[in-house]
Amino acid sequence: MKGYDLCDIHKKSLSYICKSDSKLCCEVCLKEKHEHCGIIVLLASISEETCKTKHNPTMEIPRLQNEARLLIAWLSSVEAGVKKNVESIPARLNEYRFALLKVFDSEAQKINEKANEMQNSTLKEIKKNRKYCEHVIEKSEQAKLSLINMTKCGTTPQKVISQYRIEAFRNKLQSLTDINIVSLHLEHLNLLEQIALSSTLLSVHAETPDTRPVQLFLNNVLELKQNKHETEPFLSGLDFLPDGRLFTVDNYNKKCLIYNGKLEEVGSFQLSYRPQSVVAVSEEEVAVTSGAGYKIDFLHVSKSNEITLIRTCKVTTRYGSICQKDGKNFVVGTIDDTRHFRIVSQSGEEKDFSIDFQNKKYALDTSACTYIRDRDKVALTDRYNHTVFIYDTKTNTKVDVKDDQIRQPICVAVGPFNCIFVCSNGTDSIVQISPLGKIVASHKIDMRYPYSICFSKDKTRLAISNSTKEEIKLQLFKVVV
Structure with missing residues (x-):
């Protein structure tokens, strides 16, 4: 032995x-x-x-060795990627430095031009006002003796004339102080505000994180099969629990499923309706939307993978996609409503964003949204217009992202660098878009018609499922930045 x-x-x-x-x-x-x-x-x-022989050494040992070699190759690629990223840091820092200097030089030129313009107008106004003051001094000196005599020895009308003449001199100087000098002071303040605004602009540029393509390494694949007495599975919603388990909703078979890190099914729960999307609320709680019903269900997920219904919140609008806005509220995508996304609290209270939406309604499976918490932005897909809209909820502005790499975009998720990762259903790829709307990369994946997507809480793992009747898959990726 x-x-x-x-x-x-x-x-x-x-x-x-x-x-x-x-x-x-x-x-x-x-x-x-x-x-x-x-x-x-x-x-x-x-x-x-x-x-009975469970593992045949003749078959299993070569398979194990092959898996080990593949793992070594993958580790080598990760090692090379890490070295490449580290080696590229000085060059990227220089690029960033030059970009900041370019912005600074542009703003500095504007400020200098403004300063010179203000200086010329200010000096001209000062010269004019100084001449006016000298004129008041000269005229008042000439009238000084006459006005004194009129006040002391004149008749009543003469004394009144003297008082009004002095008041006229006073008013002239007062008008100069109240209007002209204040105007000059305000111009100076405007210049200071311009400098402060430019400083803010530079700080925003300085705080903007670098956005670059991530690397996706396929970690695990699960081929979803149709069980007896069930229809073919369709995972319309995915989200990682904080401990790394993957919670999914099967729309066609009306149930929830839990998978571990090896994509082994470890828990399930039967629903009475077709679930549309899911979001992890806490360590042991998820929220599930029903595309056809006016409700959001909250489910408890125990450490031992038991799922129970906690409560149901009745809502006034049908909702599809759902993601967390903050600790108390969700951002939800609407179905057949001109308000394309709304805010719903965990207690079911519904609110609207101050957004001017286009007069359009999205049917089920034609749009989805996600929220970029650090930017107060919402990304919304328009499947059949082949567009991703990025709404700034603070300024009520939006960017339209259209590109040949984006065809029938559907579900979206926020990944590293606050980038938007969208399932391009028509190109079998995941498109990475910066928060400003720039196409960063298109990641081709071995899956037909990718539909659902989610990132783990630390953005190191990515799960994707598809919407097809053949080769239904759930894929798990390692994300390397």
């Missing part, structure tokens, strides 16, 4: 199998680690008939 019949740790004979942990045990292992396990089997008690 060359030692294969001995415990790796205690070097004693392997005499038991712990069925609970699927481990071979010696007597010491049994006492130290498996004493309280449920099923312990003595090796000597296993019959020849029971001992």
Whole structure:
């Protein structure tokens, strides 16, 4: 046996199998680690008939070796990618520095031009006002003696004339102080505001993260098969739970499914309706939308993968896509409503964004949205117009993203660098778009008609499913930035 019949740790004979942990045990292992396990089997008690070959070494060892070599190749590619990214940092920093300097030089030129313009107009106005002041001094000096005598020795009308003449001199100077000098002061303040605005612009540029294509490495694939007494599966919604499990909703078969990191099904729950989308609310809670019903269901997901209905929130609009806006609210995509996306609280309260939407309604499966929390932006897909709209909810502006790489865009998710990753159903790819609407990359994937997409909370894993009646898949990717 060359030692294969001995415990790796205690070097004693392997005499038991712990069925609970699927481990071979010696007597010491049994006492130290498996004493309280449920099923312990003595090796000597296993019959020849029971001992059927589970793994054929002739087939399994080469397969294991091949998987190990593939893993080494993948690790080598990741290592090369890391080195390449690190080596490219100085060049990227220089590019960023030159871009900032270019912005700074442009703003500096504008400020200098404004300053020179203000200086010329200000000096001209100062010269005019100074001459006016000198004129007041000269005229008042000439009238000084006459006005004094009129006040002291003149008749009543003469005294009144003297007072009005002095008041006229005062009013002239007062008008100069109230209007002309204040105007000059405001021009100076406007220049300071211009400098402050330029500084803000530069700071925004400085805070804008670098957006570059991510690398997607296929980690696992699950081919979804039609079970007996069920129709073909269609995972219309996906989201990662905080602990890494993947929660999905099967629209056609009206149920929820939980998968572990190996894409093994570990839990399920039957629904009475067709679910449309899902979002993880907390460690053990998810929210599910019904495209046909006016409700949002909240489900509890235990650590042992048991799913139970907690509560149902009645709403006034039919909702498809759903994502978290903050700790208390969701951003939801509407169905057959001119308000293309809305805000719904966890208690079911509905609110509208201050957005001027185009007068259009989206039917089921023709649009989806996601929220970029750091930018207060909402990305909305228009499937049959082959467009992704990026709405700025603060300024009520939008960017239209149209490109030959985007065909029939449907579900979207926010990934690294706050980029938008959209399923391009018509090109079998995932298109990466920057928050400003620039196409960063198009990632071709081995899947027909990608439909649903989600990122893990740390943005290191990506899950994608498709909408087809043939080769229905759920794919898991490693994301490298």
